[in-house]
Amino acid sequence: GPLCSILVKQFGCRFAVMLGGLLSGLGMVSSSFCKSISQLYLTAGLIAGLGSCFSFQAGVTALGYYFVRWQTLANAMASTGVSLGFTLWPLLSQYLLEEMGWRNTFLIFGGILLNCCVCGAIMRPVGSLPQSPKPGGEPGSRAEEAQLLNGASAPHSMLQQHTTRTTCLQVLQKYLAFDIFCQNKGYQVYTIGVTWMMMGFALPHVYLVPYAIHNGVEEHRAALLISVIGLINIFIRPLTGLLSGHRIFTGRRIYLFSLAVLLCGLSNFICIISAEFSVLILYCVIVSIAMSGIGALVFQVLMDVVEMDRFSSALGLFTVLESITLLIGPPLTG
Numbered sequence: 001g002p003l004c005s006i007l008v009k010q011f012g013c014r015f016a017v018m019l020g021g022l023l024s025g026l027g028m029v030s031s032s033f034c035k036s037i038s039q040l041y042l043t044a045g046l047i048a049g050l051g052s053c054f055s056f057q058a059g060v061t062a063l064g065y066y067f068v069r070w071q072t073l074a075n076a077m078a079s080t081g082v083s084l085g086f087t088l089w090p091l092l093s094q095y096l097l098e099e100m101g102w103r104n105t106f107l108i109f110g111g112i113l114l115n116c117c118v119c120g121a122i123m124r125p126v127g128s129l130p131q132s133p134k135p136g137g138e139p140g141s142r143a144e145e146a147q148l149l150n151g152a153s154a155p156h157s158m159l160q161q162h163t164t165r166t167t168c169l170q171v172l173q174k175y176l177a178f179d180i181f182c183q184n185k186g187y188q189v190y191t192i193g194v195t196w197m198m199m200g201f202a203l204p205h206v207y208l209v210p211y212a213i214h215n216g217v218e219e220h221r222a223a224l225l226i227s228v229i230g231l232i233n234i235f236i237r238p239l240t241g242l243l244s245g246h247r248i249f250t251g252r253r254i255y256l257f258s259l260a261v262l263l264c265g266l267s268n269f270i271c272i273i274s275a276e277f278s279v280l281i282l283y284c285v286i287v288s289i290a291m292s293g294i295g296a297l298v299f300q301v302l303m304d305v306v307e308m309d310r311f312s313s314a315l316g317l318f319t320v321l322e323s324i325t326l327l328i329g330p331p332l333t334g
Contacts, residue, residue, distance in 0.1 A: 004312075008057075008061055013062040014120050014121075015120075017119060020120075021119070024051030025111065025113045053319070060315065064311050071300065075296060075299055076295075076296035079295045080233070080237045083295070180313070180314050187302075195322050198323075199325040200333075202326055202329060204229070204287055206330050208222075228284045229288040230288075233291060236288065243256075253297055253301050260290050261290070263290040270282060271283055
């Protein structure tokens, strides 16, 4: 998150997307040569994951600059790609594993992810936003650099340490948006709420198939449940974008988002009723509708509460916090 914010600020969204595609492809291709799980942690986990973060975060940031009137619909259409991945990725993975083995599967996935470089290359460059100069900051820093180059003496060491601490705090505020988090109550409440939500948001994708198999559903039918969620998302997310983009919901999208989160949480009680395949299909339909609303609006609401000139930094802190709870959610549930 923060590292991507720095890349976007310094080099633009286009460069960050292309670098992310390169890292993702490199991580997947390297995984095909791995000989242990620990090596896969480095290649498929760290390298490919870092690349995916760069491409995703920079792509979301670019949408805020490209679209104004149809921004909500653009976010919904872009997030439809996630649903398409949920639908096709499990089926493609299973087919490739059975026909070509896991090493060749990683190679093919690496080639697919390298297309992010092509997507980044055709993105229209976004002009950098003007940054307000800090009064007195630049001359002072140049004077300090001159002192360091000329060999600053010991009495200046305390001043240098203070300057270093101040610079670190300024970097954290600029790229991690701690100042926005402390001053903007809307951003603060929304970030904490989404962070808490993410602890359980991904659990259906992790436990639904094992839960169905454990209760007697055939393995291929159980795997179909995730594809059902992704397929419904493909059609519902654009509709959610059109609906929330209506002028009636201007300034009120947070209420639609809250309704989708409430429906997503309550839908899990359906699994308590029965574990039959027909009941689980009903659960997938309801939870996919709720997830469509969440996926289509989560970044749009963030754009509503934060100014676009600080959006990349705000998104960096936002993704860091939600990723932490997204990571610890499955282990906490056992």
